[in-house]
Amino acid sequence: MLYISGARLDGDEQVRIASTNIDGIGPKKAIQVRYRLGISGNIKIKELTKYQIDQIEQMIGQDHVVHWELKRGERADIKRLISIFCYRGIRHQDGSPLRSQRTHTNARTCRKRIRK
Numbered sequence: 001m002l003y004i005s006g007a008r009l010d011g012d013e014q015v016r017i018a019s020t021n022i023d024g025i026g027p028k029k030a031i032q033v034r035y036r037l038g039i040s041g042n043i044k045i046k047e048l049t050k051y052q053i054d055q056i057e058q059m060i061g062q063d064h065v066v067h068w069e070l071k072r073g074e075r076a077d078i079k080r081l082i083s084i085f086c087y088r089g090i091r092h093q094d095g096s097p098l099r100s101q102r103t104h105t106n107a108r109t110c111r112k113r114i115r116k
Contacts, residue, residue: 008021016034037059
């Protein structure tokens, strides 16, 4: 197991697949990071050297918003919606679906208060 930017990566996966497990890094950004560092995508995570791992972590930290920064930004956005009392903020506060989904029979996971 290896930790990069707060994400636990499996050592048996290829770099191109494992790097997409990091929050905020998708397939396209994973390819860009590997290309800029000159790392092959077919080698496994456990075959990377300590220097390569440090390079990956440093580049991701500089250029991309990942893990806790991303989650903090999402929380701030939701807090802002709640504070201005817009429709989406009220729905967040109530724990109801936001995007006009049906609530009469569905959305049981959102509305945990309803139990029969």
